[in-house]
Amino acid sequence: MNERRGRSEEFEELALPLLPPLYNFARWLARDREEAEDLVQETFARALKGFSSFRAGTNFRAWMFRILRNTFLSSRTGSKTALHLSIDEEGEEVLLPPTQHTPESILLAGDRQERLQAALEALPVIYREVILLCDVEEMKYQEIAEQLEIPLGTVMSRIARARKLLRGMLVEQGLGATP
């Protein structure tokens, strides 16, 4: 009983400080507050249940994020296959319109966060999740690859494409419809 209480306290100390970033990530994935809260609660419940299998000294944060993502996937019917794209689709290039304006200079003109947030929301989830893990959670490529159970090269190509898509959307927002 005492050992179990000790592990619960250890879990609390490690897990509760991660509530804000986990919730933020869940909210971006789920796009709905209630669903995000359910997702986070389920994540914590699964993590607590499986805490005995967590190896001390390894990356607890990455472990929690992995549980959250897997919980998200399992909440979607057939979601694991739905999130994968064919190699041909991934290889498709996104052409930026030729212009002297850059997305960054457009961002500097008012509503910048809102525009970027709208662009992030519009990203397909497989690109949104890598860019969030990389740029918001500041995870390394290898961590992201382990999180998402994809090759390192796929992480790199998805990050590159996510950024191209974001910039394309920002330019489009700033200049009106692309001709």
Add this chain to the structure above:
Amino acid sequence: MNCELWQDKMDSFVDSELTPELAEGFQEHVRECPACAAETIARQQLKAQTHIAGQRFAPSHSFRREMERRFGRRARSPQRNWIAAGAAAAAVAAALVFLVARRPATEMRYLAQLRDAYLATQSGNAALETFAAPESQVKSWFAGKVPFTVDVPALGKTAFSLRGGQVVYLDGAPAAELVFAAHRRQISVFIFRERPETRGFGERDTPVKRAGLEVESWTEDGLRYLAMGEDNPEDIWRLCGLLKAADAS
């Protein structure tokens, strides 16, 4: 290595994923290639902006409390001696009645003064001092005006900016007010010497509704911090986290 090959490594450079040798090679290339230099800067800016914009959502106060209830110490209930627990509860209730009867008027008076200062700032009637370089200027500006040191954390990679600051007076004693902006709303953070009358503000990890506003408050080294805003509890919570972390470092 030509531009096309270096461009393939550009995202990895921006994300600090290149080996030191490749990173050095990349930097040498951009020193000689204005196009790649401009593109690298653009991607770095986008990454920095995404870092801020992506921190959009925060758990609500009620959800946080629910999670603490389910997974925190309150979720564990050791065996109790119910007679002792009942006696303790009765003692706490009696103390609360005594405290509420004795203190609320003074605490409310302070809260009212803080609220007035907050509303004056919101209405634009406050003469705020603005700081071009907050991290270095805030401390020196407040020196001599308030009997304590006022610091601000680095805000560069956050959603917050410092609009300005001023000295306000609570029962005649000087306090610092720092006005932060985030998501088109403002948050005032008041800093003043803790007094017996202000201990009633308590220690909170999340904002609560007080006098119609969202308020989060804590003490550190004899100073009372009180953050005040409207309809933005998540931002208040994040800002207070930054301030607390800066104090701790």
